[in-house]
């Protein structure tokens with residue numbers, strides 16, 4: 079598949095962090111405005127390389143340290159609006175037609191904004207970005223609770239309060255080791271009580287037990303990463319595979335896995351593209367979606383993830399159409415909107431690609 083076709087293909091991303099995807103030049107400008115002096119360099123190209131290299135350590139904790147610089151410059155209404163608008167523009171120019179973009183409101187309070195003001199600012203930025211692209215993209219926010227802090231219930235309440243106004247669901251993120259999903263059970267119970275959507279980062283730095291908690295104790299509808307579901311899958315010498323009870327449950331219930339290959343290589347959740355579990359999971363019938371995680375920190379785009387997977391596994395447009403349809407089917411959007419996106423945007427887009 080040619081890069082131009084990959085760029086043109088309609089894409090949907092369910093797992094993309096707002097604070098992991100800033101334009102390097104914007105970080106530098108905002109740092110100037112905020113009086114933030116701790117950036118490792120003031121050259122945009124060098125800054126992009128710095129993020130990717132610093133995050134490429136094989137450890138999730140080290141990967142997450144780089145976010146101190148992006149969060150530092152996302153502390154005012156104007157900065158949040160700008161970053162969100164640019165995020166929508168950048169995704170749209172990469173061919174993304176639907177995006178769920180997540181961030182942790184609690185990380186943007188250093189200069190006096192309230193949680194509600196943070197959410198309003200980011201939403202205003204997304205609306206502005208959608209408008210600038212002429213409506214080529216629809217963006218929804220997911221609000222993230224940080225797993226090492228104690229604000230998840232508050233963020234779950236914030237999610238319920240802002241739903242139907244640009245916020246589609248909730249997530250927890252941050253260091254997985256020592257902070258299991260069950261630690262945030264009250265947040266998930268609140269969301270369930272209010273019929274609200276949520277996904278959980280699980281099975282990235284910790285194995286299947288984290289996914290078990292996320293799905294069976296907390297009730298996650300989707301799993302962020304989830305690659306370590308392979309702990310519960312045995313691949314035999316003849317290439318066949320046996321699934322344990324948890325893997326079967328996740329597959330048979332169509333629980334979407336928000337897979338982010340490049341990020342996994344940086345954090346050590348996977349060894350290389352060629353042996354990334356995405357292909358095994360897809361062949362076994364899991365609901366696989368392909369995602370960026372952090373466009374700046376992982377030095378990637380949706381098109382780049384597609385291209386890496388095309389190279390590693392020979393995927394063509396059929397597989398990318400399958401991933402995209404799976405993503406939209408698992409989106410936290412009302413069903414008629416999901417169906418409309420699939421029948422009016424995704425299917426025709428891939429049909430046009432096949433006709434050349």
Ligand SMILES: O=c1[nH]cnc2c1ncn2[C@@H]1O[C@H](CO)[C@@H](O)[C@H]1O
Pocket residue numbers: 095096097098138142145180181182185222251252253279282341371372
């Ligand atoms: O792959 C990941 N695993 C766990 N946490 C992450 C990942 N990527 C980003 N964040 C965390 O989510 C916060 C809100 O967006 C970021 O600040 C970062 O700390």
Ligand SMILES: [Zn+2]
Pocket residue numbers: 093095251279302371
């Ligand atoms: Zn993530």
